[in-house]
Every structure is written in structure tokens, then in C-alpha cells.
Amino acid sequence: MSQDISQNVPSPPSEAAALVAYIDFKSANSRLALGPTLALVDEVGATVDWRPLSFQPKRLKSGSADASRSAVHVRVRAEYRRREQALYARNQGIELIHPPADWDGFAANAGLLWLRRQGAEASQCRAYVTQVFADLWAGRMDSADAKATTVAIAAAGGEGAEFGAYLAGPAQAELDAVFAEARSLGANDTPAFVVGGELYIGRQHLPVIRWWLTGQVGEPPV
Amino acid sequence: MDPLQSDASLIVYVDYKSPYAFLALAPTYQLEDDFGIRIDWRHLTLDIGSYLGTAKADEQGKVLESKRSEEQWAWVRYAYRDAKRTARQRGLVLKGTMKIWDSSLAAIGMQWAKNASGDCLRRYSLAVYERFWRRELDIEDPTVIEALLAEAGAPTSGFQGYLAGPGRREHDALQAKLLPAGLFGVPTYVIEDQVFFGREHLPMVRWLLGGRQGPAPDIAYQPF
Numbered sequence: 516m517s518q519d520i521s522q523n524v525p526s527p528p529s530e531a532a533a534l535v536a537y538i539d540f541k542s543a544n545s546r547l548a549l550g551p552t553l554a555l556v557d558e559v560g561a562t563v564d565w566r567p568l569s570f571q572p573k574r575l576k577s578g579s580a581d582a583s584r585s586a587v588h589v590r591v592r593a594e595y596r597r598r599e600q601a602l603y604a605r606n607q608g609i610e611l612i613h614p615p616a617d618w619d620g621f622a623a624n625a626g627l628l629w630l631r632r633q634g635a636e637a638s639q640c641r642a643y644v645t646q647v648f649a650d651l652w653a654g655r656m657d658s659a660d661a662k663a664t665t666v667a668i669a670a671a672g673g674e675g676a677e678f679g680a681y682l683a684g685p686a687q688a689e690l691d692a693v694f695a696e697a698r699s700l701g702a703n704d705t706p707a708f709v710v711g712g713e714l715y716i717g718r719q720h721l722p723v724i725r726w727w728l729t730g731q732v733g734e735p736p737v
Numbered sequence: 738m739d740p741l742q743s744d745a746s747l748i749v750y751v752d753y754k755s756p757y758a759f760l761a762l763a764p765t766y767q768l769e770d771d772f773g774i775r776i777d778w779r780h781l782t783l784d785i786g787s788y789l790g791t792a793k794a795d796e797q798g799k800v801l802e803s804k805r806s807e808e809q810w811a812w813v814r815y816a817y818r819d820a821k822r823t824a825r826q827r828g829l830v831l832k833g834t835m836k837i838w839d840s841s842l843a844a845i846g847m848q849w850a851k852n853a854s855g856d857c858l859r860r861y862s863l864a865v866y867e868r869f870w871r872r873e874l875d876i877e878d879p880t881v882i883e884a885l886l887a888e889a890g891a892p893t894s895g896f897q898g899y900l901a902g903p904g905r906r907e908h909d910a911l912q913a914k915l916l917p918a919g920l921f922g923v924p925t926y927v928i929e930d931q932v933f934f935g936r937e938h939l940p941m942v943r944w945l946l947g948g949r950q951g952p953a954p955d956i957a958y959q960p961f
Binding site: 551584585587588589591592594595598599603606607698701702703713714715716717718719720721722723734735736737 | 784787788808811812814815818819822823826827916919921922932933934935937952953955956957958959960
């Protein structure tokens, strides 16, 4: 895999980042990856190039004549995922209040691109990502309210005055370009990490990501 | 058989046609060795078509027929890419399958090997996984399964009758109970009435088997 993953991303952070992380603010697994990812990069002294990526709710169509079995499978898998996420959220000591199922995360995802457009430092993007994830999944953020996103942008040190115009203007097209770029790399879920030219989906890969970030010493921990 | 109950401290559901179950085999057997436990191995025969559609390919990977959506293809492509990468890094051979195999005969062979002994089952499973993923094994051929059982040291007298009769009934009866019990994929670990899907939960399984020493671990793919 050697594609240029930055050509469609507006104004990347000024600090070099060895790790690209595609996140979706409405994804519980992205939320759960935040703390362990930050702990890792803090430990090894790396920065993260945060990028938004969003998918519609899973609608795996049946390839089988038995559509009812497929529907049951999807439901059972989803119920399991909720239990699993709740367990690990408790272990991490974080709240995990799921946002409404019909929330598309548009404003929050666009807020991250808006910060990048302004040439935000990696630390500012990190501050935004951290606050939005924490507030949204603790039920403190009205996800449908663009003003809440503007507040988060300002808290991260960004300029939010024109954010509304951005949302109504080029935001959707820019998000679509970033999403398309991620999908072209093979990212089909979040969190998705790109390091060393490799794509890894899920925080379970953080041990091998550490191996990449620390110079690939010894055998990869897989 | 209750899908969530066993006299063993750990139940592990696998399917020979799952690359992720193949990759979980060694680190899961390591649990038996490290903790001195007996694992209750069971087969969850995946109905892949019901959630990932179906497709056939030639030996070069060219798709010959497909009943998959783009989303389903994206999942399958990443899964194989990820699994092959891990296999390569561990020195295993993992070639993509050319069709969705019916692994139920191999599953019934697993039941037979398990009834023979834990050692027979380990030898049988290792042989099935390694050869199947090298594309050297037709797991839909009853004579192939019987030969593997013999090689693993299991008695084979009566196996073909078991395959067509009680073994098949036992297999099918268990499969019918799995999805209603919340079991849908492999590898799945059942321990202390909790279900964990995927080998990324091995740190948690080890933590539970080890008496919950220290903070509970997060999910991770890692060697032990």
C-alpha cells in the first residue's frame, strides 16, 4: 500500500505525524480507542494525524435466501457489540451513552476538518477530538447543534465564527473526499490507523502500531 | 448441550473455515498450557452467506460469481488482508479460499476427535487448519476427514456411520442453539458466563483465568 493519503485532506497539522487515525465521532469503538491511542503516542513521543471517517449504520444485506436468519444475525451481533463496548468502557472508567441512532456526526466531523483548514496544530486537533468524544459520549453535547461544535472548536483554540458558513458550504464535499480517500485505502470501519504504509482497523492493533512507532525492533507483536 | 455451559473452565467456539479462528488456535492452546486447564472446544459452523454474502473465485483470486454488496466485499477484503498479514508475520501459510466451504464434516470430525482425547483433538485441529489454509485439504470429503482422524491417533472404526448419523444430529442440534444463545462468530470464548468474540479478547480471558490480578486489560492482538 503506497497511496498518498493526504492529497484530499485540507491543511494537515503543521507537526509531522507518524500515525494517521481515522475516527468517527458517532462510533463507540472510536470513542473507546481514544484513551489507549493517546496513552500510546504519549509514551512513544508520537503525534496523531486525526481524520474524520463516517459510515452509515451497518446494513449488511443478506446473500442468503434466509433473510430472517440474516436479520437475526445482525441483531445478535449488534447486541453483543453493545455489551462488549459497555464492559470495556467500564474498565476504562469512561461514560458510554450512545447518541441517537439517526445522528450522522456531520457537524462534529466537519469541525475537525475546519480546524485543519485553519492550519491547526496537532495539539489543537487532539484537544478538539478529546473534548468532542468526551462530551458527546457522556451525553453533555447536543449532537444536532452546530453551535456545540463551534464551542468545541473555540475551546481547542480554533476560530469558529465562520464555521456555520463552512457547514452550509464546502464541508460536505470535503468530508466526502476524505471519506472516499479512506475507503480507497480499504478502511471500512473506525478507528482505522495507517502507519508504516499499513492499514489497521480497530484498537486491538495498538501493540503492532507501537512496534511501528518505535522502530520495528524485533518481531511484530501479532 | 447448553451452548454457554460446560464442566470445563473455558469454552472456545471455532470454525475450520475461518481465518481468524486459525490465527487464534496457537494462542488459545497456549491458555491450556499456561494455566493447566482443559478447553471445551466446540464448532460453530458459520453461515457466512447469511451475513457476508457468497462468492466464488479462481486460484488467482479472480471473482467468478458474486452475491455480495460493496460493503460486504470491503469487509471480506480487509479481513483477508489483515489475516494474511498476521499469518505471514507468524510464518503461517494462509491462502484465500476460492469458495465458501461447508465445514460441517470437519466439525463432526472434531467431535469425534474430542471424544477420543484432548491430544487427538489438538493434532487433528492443527492438521485441518494448516492444510486447509494451504489449499491442500478437501474438508467436504468424508474419506479425507477419516484419514486425518487416523493420522491424529483417533480410532476410526464406526466413524462413517457416526458422520451420517449421531454425529450429524449432534452437530446440527448444537448449531440450532448458537445464534439464539448470542453466539454468532468465531473464535468465541465463553468464560464465567461471559461471551467474548475475537482473539483480541485473549488478554481479558487470561486475566479472568489468572484470578483477575491487576487492572482489567483492554482488547489487543499480542503474543503472550
